[in-house]
Amino acid sequence: MIVTKNIHKYYGDVEVLKGVDLEIKKGEIVAIVGPSGAGKTTLLQILGTLDKPLKEQNFELSINNISLKNISDKALSQFRNQQVGFIFQFHQLLPEFTALENVCIPAFIAKKSKKEAETKAKELLDFLGLSHRIHHKPNELSGGEQQRVAVARALINNPSVILADEPSGNLDSSSAKNLHELFFKLRDEFGQTFVIVTHNNELANMVDRKLTMKDGKIIENVTLTRK
Numbered sequence: 607m608i609v610t611k612n613i614h615k616y617y618g619d620v621e622v623l624k625g626v627d628l629e630i631k632k633g634e635i636v637a638i639v640g641p642s643g644a645g646k647t648t649l650l651q652i653l654g655t656l657d658k659p660l661k662e663q664n665f666e667l668s669i670n671n672i673s674l675k676n677i678s679d680k681a682l683s684q685f686r687n688q689q690v691g692f693i694f695q696f697h698q699l700l701p702e703f704t705a706l707e708n709v710c711i712p713a714f715i716a717k718k719s720k721k722e723a724e725t726k727a728k729e730l731l732d733f734l735g736l737s738h739r740i741h742h743k744p745n746e747l748s749g750g751e752q753q754r755v756a757v758a759r760a761l762i763n764n765p766s767v768i769l770a771d772e773p774s775g776n777l778d779s780s781s782a783k784n785l786h787e788l789f790f791k792l793r794d795e796f797g798q799t800f801v802i803v804t805h806n807n808e809l810a811n812m813v814d815r816k817l818t819m820k821d822g823k824i825i826e827n828v829t830l831t832r833k
Contacts, residue, residue, distance in 0.1 A: 611666040624822035640819035691760030695772035730758040750781030
């Protein structure tokens, strides 16, 4: 599903990633943990094609058997829209649009019809328990509801992988627990793959595999057994 080899990244003179190798299987839920500044978010952004590795290094980066090493920016944007879903700590919903409209945006970018996009969005919002909130704007939703809308938006184009950066970092403990359980429900029902950067120990200990980063490298790779 995801394969990286020898990923390096500099910001100025600071080497943030120091030759990261990584393999993630389809349907896995993987957590990336470690101290602030370890390179977790930078790695996630490279996996999501929001940033690029150092070209001078002989690296590999492929998702869903598609190599992203020499792909054009236009093709990269299309790949990102169709193959990758994003969930952030702050939901990043557009305040002037309803839940339904926010979920539809990636589908519209993919040139899907309004009917097709809205049908799929309603199905997702219903699955996530939000069918009664589809016409509400973000400021009319709770924090947990806003994040579920963001999850639906991430899923609208049936992506190969969902990348989440501190997805429960802005939620209370009850909403965070519900969100974490939702990830596993999505994996179990749809075979969805998740890569999650988190400081939440509860979530990190629920996943299939936990990767620990320090100083730009993965220093520990532990397979966990869910209870």
